[in-house]
Amino acid sequence: MALPADDDVYQRIYAMIDSIPRGRVASYGQIAAQAGLPRRARLVGRALRELPPGSRLPWHRVVNAAGKISARAGGGEREQGRRLRAEGVRIAKGGRIDLERFGWKPAW
DNA sequence: CGGTTGACTGTTT
C-alpha cells in the first residue's frame, strides 16, 4: 500500500477540524494526533494558514495547547475570539479558554 | 544539501 499523499494529509486535517462540535475547541496538537499525525501541530497551523478567506471550515475552533488564540501574520485573532464567543465559548480575562470545559473530547 | 522559519508543545525559570 502506498503511503498517504500530501493532499490526503491536508484533507484529514481539514476533516478533523470540520468535525469539531459547535461551542467546543481543539488544540493544534490534538487535531494532528487525531488525524494520525503525532507531533505535527505546526503542520495544522500551516494548513489553516493556507485556508482561503470565506472558507466554510470552523477554523476558529482551533487554539493552542495553552487554551489561547495563537498569534499569526495578517491578524484575524480578533475575529476568532468574536466567533468563539458567539457560539458560547467563554474567554477569560487573560485571553484563556478553559479546556476542561470547552475542549473537544472526541471519545464522548 | 543545509540553514531558516513558524496559526506548536512540554518543561523549566
Add this chain to the structure above:
DNA sequence: TAAACAGCCAACC
C-alpha cells in the same frame, strides 16, 4: 501566572 528554553518537523529558499 507568565516568560524563557529547548525540542520538534515540514515547508522554503
